[in-house]
Amino acid sequence: MEYPQPESATETSIDLAATVVLPAFNEELALEQVLISLFAVVDESTEVIVVDDGSSDKTAEIASRFPCRLLRHRQNYGKGAAVQTGLLKARGRFVIVMDADSTYPAEVIPAMIALSHDYDFVRCTRSDGMSNSPMVNRIGAKILDSILKVVYHLEGFDYLSGLYGVRRDALQKMRLAADKFDLEIEIVIKARALRLRSVTMPITYGARLGPKKLRPWKDGWFLLREIMAMALVYNPGLTFVLPGMLIWTLAASLMFILSRGGSITTPYAVRLDVNSFIIAAMGATVGFQFVVFGVAAALFGVEHGARPGRWLVFLSNGVVRFATAMAGILSFVIGMVALWGLVEPWLAAGGGNFHATRRLVLAGVLVSMGVQVVFASLFISIFARRLATAAKSGPEGRLLQPISAHPTTE
16 A cells, blocks of 8 residues: 655644544544643644545544544545554644543543653553443453553553544654544554653543444454564564574474384373374474564664663674574584485485485485574674664654545545
8 A cells, every 4th residue: 555655844844742533433433522621721832633534424523623634535444544644644743542432531631741841651541431431442451451461561551542642743753544442452562662751640531422433342353463463573582583493492402302213102092103204304494584583673673762671682692693504504513414414324225225314304404504594694694783773873764654545525
């Protein structure tokens, strides 16, 4: 999908303290009350943007009665797409996103703006009033909160809150892609990856005005998939490197046990012999591939703004890279010598039956892994300078690139 470029200098040069973005889809019952509450607490240093995401009711008409900027999608693209359209047009130094369904208190907006002087990311947590949310939504939110804590080592709770603010220069370091209800998850994960200075503010959650948009089961499953998908890039140590090391260790241990010949009978009368040795060799190769792919995923994350983990910085060290490459070359040479020592006598004898299967497989594994280690070291070398810079000074800024290639009018 094509991403639009940020607005021209004339569009973004106005110096405002904050921008409040209200994504709205068929919110005619709540929007007027929300806007009245907002304009009662903000002044001329804060702009309000309403993004009408293809509404079929009077949402746009209501917004046009207030001194806010109205952006309109020609069709419904989703909450995330609406927010990103607002982010693209925002001119405030601090950008606040708030649902337009009257569930979040507008009176906390000035306090959020004040906190933006010391923090990059201000997140409002629903500490009271959650009885206004359906039970299934509350249970689902707690489950997703728990998964996010485990996978991304996040602190606090209520990561799906629809009221939060991010400094615009911090948003420029995120390459947001979510176009539905997963936007909050993407922002909170990337805020953690970028090491943003974060703070939470407790609020009271109000009763919703108008029809509910969230479909608990379908959207909950969608959010879970997105959480796990982002883990491939933002926590590759857990999703690839750790499982790969475990698979490699188990497979290599089994190879070592069976490498001297003979067989082993397990307590369940399963016999492990040369066939098991070959499977173990395949497992060792697959496990190492997991590790290499995890390193590649981590490097991809760094290129997209994430701070590199200590293990990745360690691997990028010049001495470590050289030692790793030398180990790979040594493994390759030993494997090739072993292969020649097995194949040459066999060919000299005219071929025929071959009985050194285990040694042949072991030599092949040494050659294969040696080549992979060398190329992995060279691959990391390409990013070594970038990793060192990112580890010391944080990620470089990037232009905000919203998903909103969606037609809009203003």
